[in-house]
Amino acid sequence: MSQVGVSRLRDYTADSRLLYVSGLASALGAVAAVAAWCLLMLIALATNLFYFHQWSFLERDPWEANLRWWSVFIPVVGGLIVGMIARFLSPRVRGHGMPEAVETIVFGGGRVQPRVAVLKPIATAIAIGSGGPFGAEGPVIVTGGAIGSVLGQLLTMSDSERTVLMVAGASAGMAATFNCPMAAILLAVEILLFEWKPRSVVPVAMACVTAGAVRRLLLGPAALFVMKPQTQPVYHQQMLGALIIGVAAAFFSLLLSKAIRLSEKMFHKLPFHWMWWPAIGGLGVGIGGLFFPRALGVGYSTLQLMILNGRHTEVKILVGILVVKSLIWVFALGSETAGGILAPLLLLGGAMGAMLGRAMPQMTAGSWVVVGMTSTLTGAIGCPLTSAMLALELTRNAGIMLPVLLACMASYGVSVLVQRRSMLTEALSAKGLHLSREFSVDPLETMLVSQAMHTSVFALNSDARVEEAKVWLRSMEERGAISWSHWQRIFPLVDAEGKLTGMLTRGRMVAAAQNGDSESPLADFAVADARTISPFHTLKAAAASMATYQLTSYPVVASDGKLLGVLTIEDLLKGRTQQDQRENSRRRVLRLRWPFGAAPQTVADAVTEVPPNMSPTRDEDETASH
Template sequence: AFIVVNYAPEAKGHGVPEIMDAYARRGGKIRFRVPLLKSLASAICIGSGGSCGREGPIAQIGGGVGSLIATKLKSDARTTKTLVVCGVSSGIAATFNAPLGGTLFGIEVIAGGIVGFSIIPVIISSVISTAVVDTILGSQPSFQAPFFVMSNYLELGLYFMLGLLLGLVSVLWTRGFYKIEDFFESQKISKYIIPTIGGLIVGVIAIIILVIEDSTAYMGAFKPGEPYFPAVMGVGYAFIDAALLGTVSLVALAIFGIAKALATSVTLGSGGSGGVFAPTLFIGASLGGAFGLLFYTFFPSVVIEPMAYALVGMAALFAGSGRAPITCIVIIMEMTSDYSLILPLMIAVSASFLVSSLIEKESLYTLKLERRGIHVRRGYYISALREVRVDHVMTRSPTVLSPDMTTAEVLKIVDKTQHTKFPVVDDMGLVVGCLITEDLFRESEGEERQYQVKDLMSGDFLHISPDSTMDSVLRAMLERDEGHAVVVNPTIPNVMVGFITKADVLRAYQIAIVRLQEAGEPVEAIDPLETIDIM
């Protein structure tokens, strides 16, 4: 607590959101002290029994080292961000002996997608880090899982059900995690005392689990002479091994999964330092294994390998909470050296990702930033748009169409203006819809009939107020999958005062970046061509 409170607040919690924040709005700049203090704080937390993982710390440490190298080389923002992703990816790859999974984690989670200029150095850094670790420590999978075989394709339906279930669980896991963090932050007591209280709570949970472990004859997959932690304490890999090997009962799996979620939330919510990836795998393995054993009990002829559901559950829960579906499929296969369950992994991950995305917009990583007012989408700092109002960038006198215009008349206007989107205004001056030229060309192609604008326009259009901020406009456009909006008079319904398109959003972004730079914020201006995919 002393280290985090006094020297590096960024070291608190699971670390990945802080990297995403640095990547999105600070050009990849990470303070030099952060990776050093993060490693120390996380080592103390995990070593003393805190319920958390090591991927968050290693990602933040790797990203910090990448940022430090970029600073020493006096690199520009683009190169700095690339080196940060290289550091994160190489750290994950080395930790889990998963070079491809580490590469995808950095690109999918931190960068928000495959970026042409950065993918090659990211791949190379992951390969080198994995090779170094394999040379020193040897090459072996993170988990000792048996080789699973799916011989009955009817099971794909059950794996789909598991994905749907864990999609719901991932939302509860994400929201519950931050609810507990809110509880600790709302307490009006010393910041040095709160982690102590959190540690006591985790200790009580561990004692309860000790009793359950003894009663279920589960004592983990430990070798003689090794120190023993109750399953919910520490990283929890021994328990995951036991779950995959089928040595844990159905009841114990369910109880341990819930207990791990609570213990991790308390550990990190009270000020501990560690990751959430390993706990997410623990919870997914527990609930997935319980699901498999339950259906094996009633349908033994269908469910051949019940503990295969534990492996698939790990990927499905991370897909729903981390929103990195490709990463979790690949990294689980690499961590177990088992590539035989690719079909169950794909269908369960897809179902989980779909359900969680429909219920909760943010991931376990981005929700932390969203709660701070930082809106990150595909790696760009959207909250900068809060500084720009709609009436500052809107087109005040756009070219408008009449509902009774024919396609021939509209085509002349399109040829003259080169515009692709038009508001439609009736004789009373009220906006009644919008016309996109793609719809016009699609409907009129190859036909002699002359359509009118009212036949082709959309009456369901996005309308906004001139005093709205551009960040809210962009979020509305993303939600509706539209690239335009009509600005209406806030006091007189349907009276248009302006029009907003993609170009206006990008211009607003540039204005916002310039304002932040003038205020001394370390952010980078970007080429509008790089952001066109946000639409």
């Protein structure tokens, strides 16, 4: 008999490949950091070329240039170039990057075209440098992920390992862009990995730490935004204000998400090829920039201004961001040009927080801006822990962690109730793909084979003759169709000590009864080397084995070879049934006794009614009559 694997239950399933993949991820983190630095330099170069007509890598914003009426057409030119790159070189450069990365990770086996690693940053630099109101982090995530995917495709790897490398590169790109290695790790856990396993978390963390270290060499160790520390204690008034802003951020992100979907539908109705859409979106960007120049570009300098001034930021700047920046960003995203969403969400959320912060209790300047920007990011893409840690790493201000965390969790709690899809999964849903953002322990992982198997099994002696198969077949035919629906479809052969010596399927039993000589050994028709399973395997391992070997039943055999029972594919539902009972069967398990106001619990009170459509547990003592 060949047992399916050896039962060695452990807390973790990682093996020595973890070290190999982690080493590759560390090197990948350094490469992703350099790629992020190159993208930032390309954006600065494109901005200088488009608006200042200079070959320079000095970081400047488009609004610092002397804008004229013809400046309206600069984003149009940039959008036209992006559209041509997408049309003739690779359509994968379109979009803000995050949904595309998730789609590749979950549905694409971590495979990305190598050209995307080059074309995506170029298209992004052109889109942002020409005034596009986007961020660099989304495209950097795609670029880093593409580099990791290409590395995984060059080496002999499984799809899971290739996906880990892709996520490691993507997270490292974000870590290098924002100088936030811890937030990048959490982003991978909350959005990109879709699992919590050492085999994936350790390589991603190694990549992010390496990227953070290399980033310090290239761009310096300073935080992205300067902020005065919050040294005073945060009391209940500030916490209540954070709660209010968190709830407001959830509805604000919902409004932005719906506006983006509406914009995308409008562009899809245009009688033009999608190559022209980025140019049309650029026209909207140019017009908006003419009215409010600070709406152009990434907007880090404007966000820094709001953090320094807090609620004392000029109202016209806040209104311009909330109105003009929102409109041109939504319009440009609908055109499916290249550009990220994280930086715009931070800027829009920061403006919302600064506006509402005017009515909130006093905190350090910029605190309400940070609360607003992180809670809006949470509501938009569903990453409360990432957003909270991002606030700490962007500002190095640990004193505002409590209100930030409360606002993020409030935004997250409300957004999951009012939004069917986030900005990340909305695009996937439009393609007919479904993706759940909830993760839990697989109930098949918590139940062993011994807890679900049938123990009342019709077994035959190893020296049985074909005559016994003939008797069995006559009995089945006499009872009719109902007997053929019985759960047992395999028939073990056991010796005098109860050890499994062979196994017959139902088809082999019928063949033996119809064609065999009555005195012939039934073992001649049996499978001598049948696959078995240990009682200490999990149901998840059993399900995987059934899928691999295309089997629906397994004899359950102890380490000494004795037959203990039979596990069928229907038994795998037992774990799911217990999970359904755990989630849907509601009852009181503790009652207060007199003199606390309630009558003593009676036997009737302790009886739990079986929920509707819930079958009772099978009686393991039932016998199979054949």
